[in-house]
Amino acid sequence: MKTEALYDQDAFARDFVGKVISCEEVKLEDKTAYKVVLDKTVFFPEQGGQTSDIGTLDEVQVIDVQIEDDVIYHYCLSGFLIGEEV
Numbered sequence: 021m022k023t024e025a026l027y028d029q030d031a032f033a034r035d036f037v038g039k040v041i042s043c044e045e046v047k048l049e050d051k052t053a054y055k056v057v058l059d060k061t062v063f064f065p066e067q068g069g070q071t072s073d074i075g076t077l078d079e080v081q082v083i084d085v086q087i088e089d090d091v092i093y094h095y096c097l098s099g100f101l102i103g104e105e106v
Contacts (some may be wrong), residue, residue, distance in 0.1 A: 023058060
């Protein structure tokens with residue numbers, strides 16, 4: 021599983037459609053969040069000393085974005101169904 025990094029093609033892109041590959045409930049400090057993996061994204065993850073992008077996926081707030089082994093994890097305040105397009 022690898023997330024296609026659309027920000028590499030257009031660093032100024034703001035809109036895209038991605039498919040939910042996985043969504044898992046996690047605890048972040050004192051709140052519940054959802055660790056969402058999409059097939060592609062324009063959200064730049066925290067790396068190289070740069071903070072991550074934040075924003076929304078279908079009106080759901082994205083509070084953090086991380087990358088691990090070419091998979092980009094979007095930490096959201098609500099979950100999504102696997103296979104759903106956002």
